Amino acid sequence: xxxxxxxxxxxxxxxxxxxxxxxxxxxxxxxxxxxxxxxxxxxxxxxxxxxxxxxxxxxxxxxxxxxxxxxxxxxxxxxxxxxxxxxxxxxxxxxxxxxxxxxxxxxxxxxxxxxxxxxxxxxxxxxxxxxxxxxxxxxxxxxxxxxxxxxxxxxxxxxxxxxxxxxxxxxxxxxxxxxxxxxxxxxxxxxxxxxxxxxxxxxxxxxxxxxxxxxxxxxxxxxxxxxxxxxxxxxxxxxxxxxxxxxxxxxxxxxxxxxxxxxxxxxxxxxxxxxxxxxxxxxxxxxxxxxxxxxxxxxxxxxxxxxxxxxxxxxxxxxxxxxxxxxxxxxxxxxxxxxxxxxxxxxxxxxxxxxxxxxxxxxxxxxxxxxxxxxxxxxxxxxxxxxxxxxxxxxxxxxxxxxxxxxxxxxxxxxxxxxxxxxxxxxxxxxxxxxxxxxxxxxxxxxxxxxxxxxxxxxxxxxxxxxxxxxxxxxxxxxxxxxxxxxxxxxxxxxxxxxxxxxxxxxxxxxxxxxxxxxxxxxxxxxxxxxxx
Amino acid sequence: xxxxxxxxxxxxxxxxxxxxxxxxxxxxxxxxxxxxxxxxxxxxxxxxxxxxxxxxxxxxxxxxxxxxxxxxxxxxxxxxxxxxxxxxxxxxxxxxxxxxxxxxxxxxxxxxxxxxxxxxxxxxxxxxxxxxxxxxxxxxxxxxxxxxxxxxxxxxxxxxxxxxxxxxxxxxxxxxxxxxxxxxxxxxxxxxxxxxxxxxxxxxxxxxxxxxxxxxxxxxxxxxxxxxxxxxxxxxxxxxxxxxxxxxxxxxxxxxxxxxxxxxxxxxxxxxxxxxxxxxxxxxxxxxxxxxxxxxxxxxxxxxxxxxxxxxxxxxxxxxxxxxxxxxxxxxxxxxxxxxxxxxxxxxxxxxxxxxxxxxxxxxxxxxxxxxxxxxxxxxxxxxxxxxxxxxxxxxxxxxxxxxxxxxxxxxxxxxxxxxxxxxxxxxxxxxxxxxxxxxxxxxxxxxxxx
Numbered sequence: 001x002x003x004x005x006x007x008x009x010x011x012x013x014x015x016x017x018x019x020x021x022x023x024x025x026x027x028x029x030x031x032x033x034x035x036x037x038x039x040x041x042x043x044x045x046x047x048x049x050x051x052x053x054x055x056x057x058x059x060x061x062x063x064x065x066x067x068x069x070x071x072x073x074x075x076x077x078x079x080x081x082x083x084x085x086x087x088x089x090x091x092x093x094x095x096x097x098x099x100x101x102x103x104x105x106x107x108x109x110x111x112x113x114x115x116x117x118x119x120x121x122x123x124x125x126x127x128x129x130x131x132x133x134x135x136x137x138x139x140x141x142x143x144x145x146x147x148x149x150x151x152x153x154x155x156x157x158x159x160x161x162x163x164x165x166x167x168x169x170x171x172x173x174x175x176x177x178x179x180x181x182x183x184x185x186x187x188x189x190x191x192x193x194x195x196x197x198x199x200x201x202x203x204x205x206x207x208x209x210x211x212x213x214x215x216x217x218x219x220x221x222x223x224x225x226x227x228x229x230x231x232x233x234x235x236x237x238x239x240x241x242x243x244x245x246x247x248x249x250x251x252x253x254x255x256x257x258x259x260x261x262x263x264x265x266x267x268x269x270x271x272x273x274x275x276x277x278x279x280x281x282x283x284x285x286x287x288x289x290x291x292x293x294x295x296x297x298x299x300x301x302x303x304x305x306x307x308x309x310x311x312x313x314x315x316x317x318x319x320x321x322x323x324x325x326x327x328x329x330x331x332x333x334x335x336x337x338x339x340x341x342x343x344x345x346x347x348x349x350x351x352x353x354x355x356x357x358x359x360x361x362x363x364x365x366x367x368x369x370x371x372x373x374x375x376x377x378x379x380x381x382x383x384x385x386x387x388x389x390x391x392x393x394x395x396x397x398x399x400x401x402x403x404x405x406x407x408x409x410x411x412x413x414x415x416x417x418x419x420x421x422x423x424x425x426x427x428x429x430x431x432x433x434x435x436x437x438x439x440x441x442x443x444x445x446x447x448x449x450x451x452x453x454x455x456x457x458x459x460x461x462x463x464x465x466x467x468x469x470x471x472x473x474x475x476x477x478x479x480x481x482x483x484x485x486x487x488x489x490x491x492x493x494x495x496x497x498x499x500x501x502x503x504x505x506x507x508x509x510x511x512x513x514x515x516x517x518x519x520x521x522x523x524x525x526x527x528x529x530x531x532x533x
Numbered sequence: 534x535x536x537x538x539x540x541x542x543x544x545x546x547x548x549x550x551x552x553x554x555x556x557x558x559x560x561x562x563x564x565x566x567x568x569x570x571x572x573x574x575x576x577x578x579x580x581x582x583x584x585x586x587x588x589x590x591x592x593x594x595x596x597x598x599x600x601x602x603x604x605x606x607x608x609x610x611x612x613x614x615x616x617x618x619x620x621x622x623x624x625x626x627x628x629x630x631x632x633x634x635x636x637x638x639x640x641x642x643x644x645x646x647x648x649x650x651x652x653x654x655x656x657x658x659x660x661x662x663x664x665x666x667x668x669x670x671x672x673x674x675x676x677x678x679x680x681x682x683x684x685x686x687x688x689x690x691x692x693x694x695x696x697x698x699x700x701x702x703x704x705x706x707x708x709x710x711x712x713x714x715x716x717x718x719x720x721x722x723x724x725x726x727x728x729x730x731x732x733x734x735x736x737x738x739x740x741x742x743x744x745x746x747x748x749x750x751x752x753x754x755x756x757x758x759x760x761x762x763x764x765x766x767x768x769x770x771x772x773x774x775x776x777x778x779x780x781x782x783x784x785x786x787x788x789x790x791x792x793x794x795x796x797x798x799x800x801x802x803x804x805x806x807x808x809x810x811x812x813x814x815x816x817x818x819x820x821x822x823x824x825x826x827x828x829x830x831x832x833x834x835x836x837x838x839x840x841x842x843x844x845x846x847x848x849x850x851x852x853x854x855x856x857x858x859x860x861x862x863x864x865x866x867x868x869x870x871x872x873x874x875x876x877x878x879x880x881x882x883x884x885x886x887x888x889x890x891x892x893x894x895x896x897x898x899x900x901x902x903x904x905x906x907x908x909x910x911x912x913x914x915x916x917x918x919x920x921x922x923x924x925x926x927x928x929x930x931x932x933x934x935x936x937x938x939x940x941x942x943x944x945x946x947x948x949x950x951x952x953x954x955x956x957x958x959x960x961x962x963x964x965x966x967x968x969x970x971x972x973x974x975x976x977x978x979x980x981x982x983x984x
Contacts, residue, residue: 035776035778035836035841035842039833039872095831095879095880095882095883096831096833096880097830103883104887105827292737293735294714294718294733294734295732295733295735296731296732296734297729297731297732297733297734297750299731300729303751303886303887303890304751304883304887304890307886310734310747310750311743311744311747314734314737314743314746314747315743445867445870447869461740461741464743465740468738468740
C-alpha cells in the first residue's frame with residue numbers, strides 16, 4: 001500500500017469539497033441562474049482540475065447499442081459487469097445521482113462474508129450486489145474461488161487451500177498470496193473505480209483473519225461490516241451442497257466424487273470455525289441464520305446503506321422456484337383507454353400459454369423425480385396486472401386450480417398524454433417531448449405519464465416479494481412492467497430496460513443460481529426451449 | 534396513484550404489538566411509526582392500552598394497581614386490553630386500516646399467545662416489537678418524561694411520581710418474559726436491545742413488516758433537537774421566480790450572517806452538522822457557519838421542470854391548465870418534466886432515515902422540501918402540507934418527544950419577500966387570510982405540538 005494510493009482515498013471531508021463538485025461559493029459565476037442541476041444530472045470534474053457543470057448525457061448511441069446487443073443476444077446476467085471508473089450510467093432503482101458516485105453519505109463500505117462452506121455465501125454476496133447496484137450503489141463482489149482457479153483440482157494442495165488454516169507450507173503461502181491479491185483488488189476498486197461497496201466472499205471463519213481485514217480497511221477509512229451466515233437446518237445445508245457442486249470447481253468429476261470432496265472441505269473447516277461474538281471489539285456484524293429466518297444485527301452504526309442491506313436480507317429467502325414472464329392475450333380494440341376482456345385470439349393464446357407453462361413444469365418435475373436435483377417441484381402461482389384482459393389471460397390457470405392473483409403494482413406504465421398514439425402521431429403531436437424522450441427514455445415522462453423510473457420505484461415491494469417467495473411465479477403483465485422486473489433480476493442498466501423486447505411467442509424463464517441468474521425462452525406453443533447463455 | 538396501493542398491494546393487515554417494561558420508549562416508538570407510515574400515506578393508528586384503562590375509570594392508579602398478585606386489578610387490566618383489541622378490530626373493519634400499533638406492555642408469553650390467536654381470527658398478521666433496556670440513563674430519561682407528561686401522574690409531584698413509577702416497574706419485572714429464540718422461534722418479532730446495540734429480527738414474512746423494521750432500526754431514543762431553515766432570500770425570490778439556482782440577495786446574505794448568531798445564541802457550545810442541498814442558495818446561507826457541512830442531492834428543491842425560472846403569473850399565462858391542475862391537487866401534481874410533492878417524499882427516504890439516527894443536525898433547504906420534512910415530524914396530512922406557509926428568514930427548532938414534537942420558531946427580523954402563493958391566484962404574499970391560517974408560526978416564537 002503506497003502513500004500515493006492512500007492519498008487517493010478521499011476522506012469524508014475531502015469528498016465533500018471535491019467529490020461532490022458543486023460550484024463553491026467563491027465563484028458565483030454568470031448571470032445564468034437557471035437550475036442545471038437536475039435530479040439525474042451531476043457535474044463531472046474536467047481535466048484541468050476545476051469543475052464545470054454539464055447535463056449528463058445518459059449514454060452515447062454507440063455504447064447503448066453494444067450494451068443492448070449483449071443482453072438481447074445473450075441475455076447474460078449483468079450482476080458481474082465490472083464497475084468502471086468513468087461510467088456514470090444510472091441504475092434503474094436509483095433515487096438521484098451524485099458527482100462522487102457515492103450515495104447517502106454512507107462513505108465506503110466493505111462487507112465481509114463469514115461462514116462454513118455450503119452456507120450460501122456466494123449467493124448472498126451476489127444478491128446484495130444485485131440489490132445495491134439497482135439502488136445505484138457502485139458495488140462489486142469479490143469471490144475467493146476465482147483466485148484458486150489455477151491449482152490442480154485433484155491435488156493435495158487443492159484440498160489444503162480449501163482450509164481456513166492450511167497445514168502445508170505451500171498451502172500457507174498460497175493462502176497468503178491469495179488474500180493479498182484479493183485485498184489489493186478490493187483497494188483498487190475503492191480507489192481506481194470509485195467503488196462504494198465491496199463484498200468479500202470467502203470463509204473468513206478465523207477471528208484473526210477478520211481482525212486483520214478490519215484493521216487494514218478501517219485504516220483506509222473504509223467501514224467494515226461482517227455478515228455471518230449460519231445454517232443449522234439440515235435440509236438447507238444439503239440443498240446448498242447440491243448447489244455448490246454445480247460450480248466450476250467440480251466440473252470435471254462425477255457427482256459422488258464432487259460431494260465427497262465437498263464434504264472433506266466442510267470437515268476440515270468445521271473444527272476451525274470461530275463464530276462471531278460480542279467479544280470482537282467494536283466490530284459491526286450481522287448474523288444471518290437459516291437463510292433469513294432470523295437476523296441478529298450487532299453494533300450497527302453505519303446508517304442508511306447498511307440498514308437498507310438488512311432490510312433486503314429480511315426479505316431474501318432460499319428460492320426454489322423460477323420466475324416466469326408472459327404477455328397477456330389480445331383484445332379487440334387493443335387500446336389503453338378501453339379496458340377490455342380477451343377476444344377469440346386472446347383466449348386461444350391464453351390456452352396455449354397455460355398448456356405450454358404447465359408442460360414445462362411437468363417436464364421439470366419428471367426430471368426432478370429422476371434424480372435431477374437441479375430441478376424444482378415448487379407450486380406455481382400466477383400474478384397478473386389488474387387490467388381485464390390480463391387477468392382474463394390467467395383464467396385457464398384458475399380452471400386448473402392454480403391461484404391467480406391480481407396485483408395492482410403490476411399496472412402498466414401509465415402512458416399519460418401519449419396513450420394509444422403511434423410513434424408517428426407522437427412525433428407530430430408532441431415533437432419537443434418526443435425529442436426529449438429519446439435522450440433519456442428511462443427517466444423521461446410524457447405529460448401526465450409515468451416514466452420507467454417511476455415504475456421501478458413503485459414496484460419495489462414486488463422485487464422484494466420475488467426475493468422472498470419459494471414458489472414458481474408466473475407474471476402475466478404488460479411489456480413495460482416485465483421490462484422493469486426482468487431488468488432487476490438480470491441486472492440490466494437503465495439504457496437497456498426500455499429497449500428489452502418481450503413478445504407473445506415466448507415465456508421467459510429466469511432461474512436462480514448462486515453466482516448468476518439464467519434466462520431461458522420457452523416457445524409458445526411447442527415448448528421448445530431456447531437456452532440462452 | 535397512492536402509496537397506500539404501493540405498499541399494501543395485497544390488503545395486508547398488520548398489528549404491531551409493543552413489548553417491554555414501562556419506560557422503555559414504547560410510546561415514543563409507536564408514535565414514530567405512526568408518523569412515518571402516515572407520511573407514506575399508509576393507513577395507520579396507534580391504540581394505547583393505558584387510555585382504554587382510563588376509560589374504565591382507573592385514571593390515576595398508584596403502583597399497587599400493577600401488582601400482578603392482585604387478581605381484581607389484573608382483571609381490570611385484562612379488560613382494558615380486551616377493549617383495546619376490540620376497538621382495533623373495529624378500526625380495521627370500519628376504516629379499512631392497514632397497520633395498527635398496540636401500545637401496551639404485552640410482557641407475558643400467555644398474553645402474547647392470546648394476542649396472536651385473536652389476530653388470526655381476524656386475519657391480521659401479528660408482529661411484536663420488544664424494546665429491552667438496562668441502560669439506566671435512558672430509562673430515567675423516559676421516567677422523567679412520563680412523570681411530567683402522562684395524565685396518570687398529573688396529581689403527583691415529581692419525586693413521589695418517580696417513586697411510584699419505579700415501584701410499578703418492579704411489579705412488571707416480576708412477570709416479564711423477554712423474547713427467547715428457542716421458545717418464540719415461531720413468532721414474528723423484533724427485539725431491540727438498548728435501542729440499537731443489538732437487534733434480533735425473527736421470521737419477517739411480508740414486505741410491509743420489513744419496511745417497519747427497517748424504519749425502527751434507524752430510530753434513536755435519545756433526546757435531541759433538529760434545526761430547520763429555508764435558505765436566505767435569493768435573487769429569484771425577489772424576482773418572484775420559482776426554482777432556479779440563483780444566489781442570495783443582500784437581505785439573504787444578511788440572514789446568512791444572522792443565522793450564525795442565532796445558532797450561537799440558541800444552541801451555545803453545541804457542535805451541529807449542517808446539511809444543505811446542492812443548490813447555491815443553501816450553501817451560501819450556510820457559508821458563515823463553521824460546522825461540518827454535507828450536501829445532499831436529495832434536499833434539492835422540488836423540480837419545477839419546464840416552469841423552472843418562471844413567475845407564477847408567467848406559468849398561469851403559459852400553462853393555464855397545469856396551473857389549475859396543480860392547485861387542485863398540489864401533493865400529486867407533477868410539473869412537466871419535474872416533480873410532485875410525492876416524488877420529493879420518496880427521494881427524501883435516505884435523508885429521513887439518517888436524520889433519525891443523527892443528533893444535532895441543522896438542515897438548510899427549500900420551501901417544498903422543508904414542508905415535506907416538517908410534515909413528517911408534525912404528522913401534517915398530505916392535503917395540508919403543500920399549503921403550509923414556512924416564511925423565509927426563520928429558524929425552527931424541533932424537539933421530538935414521546936407525545937409529540939415541540940416546535941420553536943425564531944424570526945431573524947430581517948425583511949424578506951414572501952414566496953407564499955395561496956390557492957387560485959398567482960399572487961404571492963403572506964398577509965392574506967389564507968396564509969395566516971396556514972402559517973405554522975403565528976407568533977414570533979410559538980410552541981406547537983404535533984397532533
